[in-house]
Amino acid sequence: NAGVTQTPKFQVLKTGQSMTLQCAQDMNHEYMSWYRQDPGMGLRLIHYSVGAGITDQGEVPNGYNVSRSTTEDFPLRLLSAAPSQTSVYFCASSLNRVHTEAFFGQGTRLTVV
Amino acid sequence: GQQVMQIPQYQHVQEGEDFTTYCNSSTTLSNIQWYKQRPGGHPVFLIQLVKSGEVKKQKRLTFQFGEAKKNSSLHITATQTTDVGTYFCAGGGATNKLIFGTGTLLAVQP
Numbered sequence: 001n002a003g004v005t006q007t008p009k010f011q012v013l014k015t016g017q018s019m020t021l022q023c024a025q026d027m028n029h030e031y032m033s034w035y036r037q038d039p040g041m042g043l044r045l046i047h048y049s050v051g052a053g054i055t056d057q058g059e060v061p062n063g064y065n066v067s068r069s070t071t072e073d074f075p076l077r078l079l080s081a082a083p084s085q086t087s088v089y090f091c092a093s094s095l096n097r098v099h100t101e102a103f104f105g106q107g108t109r110l111t112v113v
Numbered sequence: 114g115q116q117v118m119q120i121p122q123y124q125h126v127q128e129g130e131d132f133t134t135y136c137n138s139s140t141t142l143s144n145i146q147w148y149k150q151r152p153g154g155h156p157v158f159l160i161q162l163v164k165s166g167e168v169k170k171q172k173r174l175t176f177q178f179g180e181a182k183k184n185s186s187l188h189i190t191a192t193q194t195t196d197v198g199t200y201f202c203a204g205g206g207a208t209n210k211l212i213f214g215t216g217t218l219l220a221v222q223p
Contacts, residue, residue, distance in 0.1 A: 033211065040122065042201060043156065043213035050209055058210060059114065090155060097209050099144055099163075104155040 002026050006091050006105035013081040013112045021076040021108050023091030031094045032074040033058070033102070034066065036087040043090065049074055050097055081112045115140045117204050119214035127222050132189040134217035136202035144205045145178055145185040150216075151198045192221050 007022045025032065033048035035058075045058030049068040063085060065077040074093075078085060088109050092102040116139040126132055136145065144163045148156040160169055162178035162185065169176045175188045185202055202214040 031209070035213070040215065042119070042215040043203075045210055045212060048210065056209070059212070092156075094211075097205075099161075099205055101158040101161065102146070102148075102156075102203075102211060104157070107155050 004091055004093050004103050004105040006089075006108050008108060009106065011108060011110050013078070013110065015081060015083060015112060017081050019078050019081065021078075021089055021091075021110075023074045023076065023105060024072050025074075025093040025103070026072065027093060027095075027103065028071060029093035029095050029103075030071070031097045032068065033092050034064070034074070034076045035090045035092065036060065036085075037090060037107075038087050046076065046089075078110075083112045086110060086112045115204065115206050115208070115210065115212050117202060117212050117214040119200075119202060119217050121217055122215065123218045123220070125220040125222065126192050128194060129191050132192050132196070132219055134187050134200050134202075134219075136185040136187075136204075136214050138183045138204045138206075138212075140206050141182050142204040142206055143182075145182075146203045146205070146211070147176060147185075147187055148201045148203060148213075149198050150201065154198075156201060189219075192219070194221050194223055197221050 004025045034046040035043040047066040049055045091105040094102045146161045147159040150156045167178040173190045199216045201216045
């Protein structure tokens with residue numbers, strides 16, 4: 001059972017480039033979310049989804065887009081990368097919205113130069 | 114919007130000493146969850162508290178949820194080197210958002 005799989009693990013981008021961080025889960029979870037982790041700031045919610053076809057903004061959504069075409073996949077798109085988006089990104093899924101355990105992927109360490 | 118703060122930001126203890134981290138929300142929570150993140154790792158779920166005043170124990174870890182459901186604490190008795198990591202609380206409120214606290218980094222000196 002793979003759980004939550006994130007790719008890539010590491011990425012370096014130039015300012016202005018775009019890219020997609022992939023996230024897939026095989027637990028048939030309805031709820032998925034993306035967080036970014038920066039030193040001293042904990043985990044901040046970027047976007048989340050309560051089910052296929054439904055997405056909503058979190059605490060820090062600017063500069064990021066998401067889509068949820070299937071239950072399994074929840075990709076995060078950076079439209080035009082900026083140095084301020086240098087961070088570690090975590091994808092998480094849970095069975096039922098915010099009331100059950102969240103399972104996290106291994107994370108993607110992104111550097112924007 | 115909902116904000117969740119944790120104190121202290123960093124705690125260094127000698128092995129065998131106790132440790133406590135506190136979590137405070139700006140809004141009433143429907144539940145509080147606690148996670149542990151080892152250095153270089155990802156957050157791993159520890160426990161969830163739902164009821165006002167609830168207390169749960171896991172071996173040397175004791176978790177409390179405040180009466181007003183706006184604060185929580187995690188207490189570790191007799192720390193061990195395996196307890197090293199960052200401890201996060203995360204609050205679920207009226208929205209579908211799970212908001213994480215700022216975390217407490219625990220260092221344990223043998």
